Amino acid sequence: MRDGLARELTAVPADDLAMAYRRLNASYQQTLRYAEDVRRLYQQVQRSVYQSLLGLANALEAKDAYTRGHSERVGAWSGQAALALGLAREEAELIGQAGLLHDLGKIGVPEAVLRKRGPLEEDEWTQMRRHPVVGAQIVAPFEFFAAGAITIRHHHERLDGSGYPDGLAGAAIPLGARVVAVADVYDALTSARPYRAALTHAAAVEHLHAEAGRTLDGAVVVAFVETMRGLREEVPRVGARAALSGAAAAPAR
Numbered sequence: 267m268r269d270g271l272a273r274e275l276t277a278v279p280a281d282d283l284a285m286a287y288r289r290l291n292a293s294y295q296q297t298l299r300y301a302e303d304v305r306r307l308y309q310q311v312q313r314s315v316y317q318s319l320l321g322l323a324n325a326l327e328a329k330d331a332y333t334r335g336h337s338e339r340v341g342a343w344s345g346q347a348a349l350a351l352g353l354a355r356e357e358a359e360l361i362g363q364a365g366l367l368h369d370l371g372k373i374g375v376p377e378a379v380l381r382k383r384g385p386l387e388e389d390e391w392t393q394m395r396r397h398p399v400v401g402a403q404i405v406a407p408f409e410f411f412a413a414g415a416i417t418i419r420h421h422h423e424r425l426d427g428s429g430y431p432d433g434l435a436g437a438a439i440p441l442g443a444r445v446v447a448v449a450d451v452y453d454a455l456t457s458a459r460p461y462r463a464a465l466t467h468a469a470a471v472e473h474l475h476a477e478a479g480r481t482l483d484g485a486v487v488v489a490f491v492e493t494m495r496g497l498r499e500e501v502p503r504v505g506a507r508a509a510l511s512g513a514a515a516a517p518a519r
């Protein structure tokens with residue numbers, strides 16, 4: 267039997283074998299190129315979906331002058347703080363994207379509530395508190411952004427369990443959400459509101475340190491403040507210290 271096979275193989279001319287090998291190799295290379303094309307197309311689809319969601323977030327900000335630029339700042343700072351925490355680039359990028367889209371769910375909050383000057387009534391708070399869940403639902407159909415949806419859902423949780431929507435505490439809060447929370451609070455404090463002036467960078471950092479280990483993750487606060495030290499020149503807003511009171515205690519809606 268083996269002798270028969272050997273005879274058959276030696277009967278195949280060497281040129282034919284070489285040609286068959288070259289064909290096999292060519293189709294293998296072609297398959298690799300197809301795989302690369304599919305990978306690139308998938309990334310393009312991801313980018314398009316992400317750009318559309320970003321368009322929604324921008325439309326939302328256009329309704330409210332006081333939050334303009336908020337999503338972009340929170341997104342950028344979240345990504346940088348995640349890197350400073352030692353997370354892998356891909357994970358940090360995803361946290362940055364979730365930071366950009368964190369308030370997407372406010373699209374479901376009536377404008378009268380969004381734009382209200384002054385403290386919210388209880389029923390208005392109820393409407394406002396739905397935005398993390400609504401935001402997570404908006405991005406839920408996109409499988410590649412599953413971790414982002416979780417980050418969005420939990421960005422208003424607090425380390426001591428007093429946040430919403432699920433009252434998660436400590437390490438039960440996804441790390442991405444703990445990162446976005448710090449960037450969100452910092453930006454809210456250093457932005458002027460109709461009912462209070464913006465805090466200075468130093469006053470906001472003081473507030474973050476006071477909340478570290480209470481409502482905010484201590485390690486994230488350290489990484490965030492470290493990141494901001496490098497970016498300080500890019501933070502143009504400086505305001506009166508006077509407002510670090512009631513409104514500042516619950517800064518991020």
Ligand SMILES: [Fe+2]
Binds near residue numbers: 422518519
């Ligand atoms: Fe929010």
